[in-house]
Amino acid sequence: MTDRNYIELTDKLAAGDELSDEELGALIECEDREAGAYLTQKAIAVREKYYGKKVFIRGLIEFSSYCRNNCFYCGIRRDNKKAERYRLSKEQILSCCETGYRLGFRTFVLQSGEDPYFADEILCGIVRGIRMRFEDCAITLSVGERDRGSYEKLFAAGADRYLLRHETADEVHYGMLHPEEMLLSRRLQCLRDLRDIGYQVGCGMMVGSPYQKTEHLIKDLKLIREFRPEMVGIGPFLPHQDTEFADQKAGSPLLTLRLLSIIRLMHPTVLLPATTALGTADPRGREKGLLAGANVVMPNLSPVDVRGKYTLYDNKICTGEEAAECIRCLSLRVSKTGYEIVTERGDPVTFGSPETP
Numbered sequence: 001m002t003d004r005n006y007i008e009l010t011d012k013l014a015a016g017d018e019l020s021d022e023e024l025g026a027l028i029e030c031e032d033r034e035a036g037a038y039l040t041q042k043a044i045a046v047r048e049k050y051y052g053k054k055v056f057i058r059g060l061i062e063f064s065s066y067c068r069n070n071c072f073y074c075g076i077r078r079d080n081k082k083a084e085r086y087r088l089s090k091e092q093i094l095s096c097c098e099t100g101y102r103l104g105f106r107t108f109v110l111q112s113g114e115d116p117y118f119a120d121e122i123l124c125g126i127v128r129g130i131r132m133r134f135e136d137c138a139i140t141l142s143v144g145e146r147d148r149g150s151y152e153k154l155f156a157a158g159a160d161r162y163l164l165r166h167e168t169a170d171e172v173h174y175g176m177l178h179p180e181e182m183l184l185s186r187r188l189q190c191l192r193d194l195r196d197i198g199y200q201v202g203c204g205m206m207v208g209s210p211y212q213k214t215e216h217l218i219k220d221l222k223l224i225r226e227f228r229p230e231m232v233g234i235g236p237f238l239p240h241q242d243t244e245f246a247d248q249k250a251g252s253p254l255l256t257l258r259l260l261s262i263i264r265l266m267h268p269t270v271l272l273p274a275t276t277a278l279g280t281a282d283p284r285g286r287e288k289g290l291l292a293g294a295n296v297v298m299p300n301l302s303p304v305d306v307r308g309k310y311t312l313y314d315n316k317i318c319t320g321e322e323a324a325e326c327i328r329c330l331s332l333r334v335s336k337t338g339y340e341i342v343t344e345r346g347d348p349v350t351f352g353s354p355e356t357p
């Protein structure tokens with residue numbers, strides 16, 4: 001394909017037209033620098049049209065490293081006997097929120113492995129506790145697959161948003177990343193249930209996960225196009241030394257950036273974080289992510305003594321810093337990109353978006 005074609009494809013995407021599989025594949029694989037710069041520039045223009053220079057912050061609280069699942073890529077998988085396990089108490093979680101609130105956070109993301117200890121009553125109690133004390137904040141859950149009734153109870157308790165990455169939209173590829181008891185169909189059912197119940201929903205995939213081909217990424221993009229989640233979380237796959245993927249190659253930060261731009265153009269109003277994995281793969285990854293179309297950063301609010309234990313992959317950044325240090329560091333990094341961190345809740349904009357003409 002000539003450079004001219006890439007420019008046309010980018011324009012087509014930016015105009016809201018649907019690209020064919022072949023066209024999406026060509027954009028994903030495009031290595032041409034100039035075409036890449038054009039894609040980035042278009043993505044930024046769209047991002048600024050809807051969100052200006054704003055970057056939203058989400059305070060991430062990793063409240064349990066216990067997990068009943070055994071995903072092959074993940075450092076806190078059940079079979080990793082070397083992983084140090086911890087659980088935060090309700091009081092500890094509330095105290096993280098307290099610190100976060102003082103630092104300007106108005107969204108708390110409660111993330112954990114699939115820890116059976118946090119049955120509905122316990123987790124609902126925590127959500128209600130946060131809801132009561134921090135009325136003006138959004139509560140995001142990222143606690144994996146649960147049944148619909150559970151999602152309903154958590155929503156009723158006050159949760160507003162839910163992150164559940166689909167990891168890969170191809171069933172066979174899903175089977176190469178997960179043990180056989182885990183199914184893509186179940187993951188997608190969870191996402192539909194969450195959407196139905198009224199959550200703002202986030203899905204997403206790892207970039208460059210083992211055995212991933214362009215055809216899988218095309219399917220991921222089409223899933224995002226059809227499902228139109230409010231949020232999309234993507235980051236490069238990074239190996240963890242105590243998993244069976246220890247010797248696999250890490251995903252490319254550059255490909256991740258290209259995908260961020262494509263997703264921004266496909267879904268102009270999406271809330272798109274520049275993830276910690278991207279910041280781990282490249283020391284300026286998060287800044288580059290923002291300059292490729294991302295508009296969210298998610299600094300860690302977990303207590304410093306447990307941070308090192310929530311290791312999904314090796315060399316994770318920010319494991320030694322206090323919340324206040326991370327937000328100071330990130331504010332500086334963000335301001336150098338020409339963007340600015342804002343403290344509003346940052347719900348998705350709906351004005352002028354394709355679904356509300």
Ligand code: 5AD
Binds near residue numbers: 073074238240
């Ligand atoms: N590398 C990159 N991302 C990972 N995740 C889990 N393990 C890894 C890894 N080794 C991502 C998954 C999960 C999210 C919480 O973290 O996409 O959904």
Ligand code: FES
Binds near residue numbers: 318
């Ligand atoms: Fe955590 Fe820079 S954002 S140390």
